[in-house]
Amino acid sequence: VCRRSTIWHIPGPPSPSWLFGNMLQLLLSPQYGDYEFEWLKIYGSVYRIKGCFGQDRLMVADPAGLQYLINSPHFVQGPVLENVVNLLYGEKSVLGIKAGAAHRRVKAALNVGFTAGAVRGYQPVFERVARLITEQLENAPVGPTDICPLLSLATLGAVSEAAAGYSLEDLGDQFVQNNTRVVALASGGSAIQVLSDAVGSYFPMWLMSSMIHLPTTAFKTLRDATVRANELGAQIVREKTEAARQELEMDNDVFSLLLQDKSEKGLSDKEIIAQTAILLLAGQDTTANTLAFALLELAKHQDLQEKLRAEIHTTLGAAGAPVLYDSLPLLNAFIKEALRLYPTEPLSDRIAVQDAVIPLTNYITTASGERITAMLVRKGQLVTEAIASYHRLESQWGTDAEDFRPSRWIDGSVNKGEAIGPWSRKNLLSLSFLGGPRTCLGWRFAVLEMQVILAELVAKFSFELPQGESVQTRVITTLLPVDSEGKKAAPLHITRIL
Ligand code: HEM
Numbered sequence: 001v002c003r004r005s006t007i008w009h010i011p012g013p014p015s016p017s018w019l020f021g022n023m024l025q026l027l028l029s030p031q032y033g034d035y036e037f038e039w040l041k042i043y044g045s046v047y048r049i050k051g052c053f054g055q056d057r058l059m060v061a062d063p064a065g066l067q068y069l070i071n072s073p074h075f076v077q078g079p080v081l082e083n084v085v086n087l088l089y090g091e092k093s094v095l096g097i098k099a100g101a102a103h104r105r106v107k108a109a110l111n112v113g114f115t116a117g118a119v120r121g122y123q124p125v126f127e128r129v130a131r132l133i134t135e136q137l138e139n140a141p142v143g144p145t146d147i148c149p150l151l152s153l154a155t156l157g158a159v160s161e162a163a164a165g166y167s168l169e170d171l172g173d174q175f176v177q178n179n180t181r182v183v184a185l186a187s188g189g190s191a192i193q194v195l196s197d198a199v200g201s202y203f204p205m206w207l208m209s210s211m212i213h214l215p216t217t218a219f220k221t222l223r224d225a226t227v228r229a230n231e232l233g234a235q236i237v238r239e240k241t242e243a244a245r246q247e248l249e250m251d252n253d254v255f256s257l258l259l260q261d262k263s264e265k266g267l268s269d270k271e272i273i274a275q276t277a278i279l280l281l282a283g284q285d286t287t288a289n290t291l292a293f294a295l296l297e298l299a300k301h302q303d304l305q306e307k308l309r310a311e312i313h314t315t316l317g318a319a320g321a322p323v324l325y326d327s328l329p330l331l332n333a334f335i336k337e338a339l340r341l342y343p344t345e346p347l348s349d350r351i352a353v354q355d356a357v358i359p360l361t362n363y364i365t366t367a368s369g370e371r372i373t374a375m376l377v378r379k380g381q382l383v384t385e386a387i388a389s390y391h392r393l394e395s396q397w398g399t400d401a402e403d404f405r406p407s408r409w410i411d412g413s414v415n416k417g418e419a420i421g422p423w424s425r426k427n428l429l430s431l432s433f434l435g436g437p438r439t440c441l442g443w444r445f446a447v448l449e450m451q452v453i454l455a456e457l458v459a460k461f462s463f464e465l466p467q468g469e470s471v472q473t474r475v476i477t478t479l480l481p482v483d484s485e486g487k488k489a490a491p492l493h494i495t496r497i498l
Pocket residue numbers: 094095096107159278279282283284286287290343344345348349431432433434437438439440441442443445446
């Protein structure tokens with residue numbers, strides 16, 4: 001049997017170097033997508049690029065191809081993602097568990113804290129956090145405010161309170177500072193980082209875990225964060241178990257709900273503790289960055305800002321009844337559009353664990369001129385789910401796919417052919433929360449939190465871009481807004497209006 005790469009005949013861009021392949025273009029271009037979105041136009045929704053050291057990598061933005069990849073057991077996290085996940089969250093975290101059945105069991109148990117009903121219970125937490133941002137903005141010095149740190153702290157506060165029943169003060173300064181360092185670390189991309197990621201993917205896990213005992217700053221920060229998260233998880237479980245023993249009333253946070261689940265499907269204390277880091281971290285900057293991008297777009301589109309504010313004022317104006325955020329069409333369309341153009345995870349790395357055939361919606365023309373509508377890939381093939389590219393396909397979103405236009409979600413111009421993501425199945429085609437068995441556990445949580453925070457901020461403040469500032473997008477683990485010096489930031493002129 002020929003074991004030669006089966007994708008060598010798939011066209012793609014030339015590789016500028018053997019060492020880095022196309023990876024610097026993909027990951028470190030000045031603006032995220034400078035090369036990738038051009039490749040999409042030239043080569044179509046499936047093409048081949050070079051990884052470090054001459055590896056062949058397949059980029060897939062094709063709807064049927066993506067639907068297959070996110071659902072197929074033949075593809076698992078690629079080596080780089082796997083190492084990062086193990087280092088940050090641990091192998092026993094729901095994101096770290098590889099085997100399908102074990103993953104399904106832990107995810108189903110964790111879901112008690114993330115059902116529609118459970119998430120509705122967190123609404124008062126989100127409302128409190130949103131009011132805190134308002135207070136901080138009122139006390140901010142005159143001039144542009146970088147909204148990123150405020151949003152990061154707010155989303156950490158929301159997740160720690162809703163997941164663990166802990167306020168930021170309960171978490172302690174040390175945890176919060178360490179957390180800030182971990183998040184900052186994740187935003188410091190460089191060529192060395194790309195190379196060490198590639199080299200890292202060749203190291204076995206035991207070597208990676210011995211490396212984290214090296215006293216370098218980065219590893220020390222990550223090691224401290226993991227140790228601290230485990231200690232914190234153990235403390236939370238101890239306190240809540242003691243409260244239950246004393247028959248005190250249990251809270252409705254995620255940890256409390258998990259500990260109350262005594263069915264055979266429930267998790268052991270140890271399994272619950274192993275979720276602390278993922279529960280606290282996965283919900284923080286993902287949500288904060290999406291909010292920052294949303295506010296930046298609002299500052300660029302004053303007419304949209306006014307319409308959205310009018311919708312919010314009309315709905316919030318009806319005092320008394322609790323606000324039903326799902327019933328604000330423009331607010332939801334606005335959030336969907338921000339998620340589409342700024343997906344937190346624009347690229348998701350996968351590797352084939354056995355030979356597989358990937359079906360395609362759009363045919364591709366191979367180097368020999370043959371048209372194919374399905375692709376054979378061998379075990380070990382690296383594949384990138386090119387989510388941000390998929391979100392810009394004209395066939396899916398229309399000829400104005402690159403424009404920020406929330407009304408596309410209302411006027412029916414979005415192609416409803418192949419629904420793949422969660423959130424109102426009938427029209428969320430976007431893969432910002434992925435889809436299939438690895439769908440984001442916290443998507444309902446994130447949506448309600450963003451609805452509450454945006455409604456509060458847009459009702460009370462106006463947003464404008466400071467003169468001469470141009471915010472760009474970079475991908476450094478996740479998609480971030482950066483200033484002209486490449487530092488994570490979203491500077492805005494924010495004025496109280498109500
Ligand atoms: C706008 C906000 C968010 C976005 C865009 C987002 C996106 C994602 C994506 C793309 C994945 C799949 C990762 C992969 O396998 O490649 C994921 C997984 C996950 N997310 Fe989120 N997320 C968000 C907020 C949250 C929140 C608020 C929480 C929890 C409080 C959360 C918890 C998780 C967990 C536990 C997983 C792992 C699921 C699994 O492996 O089965 N996320 N998220």
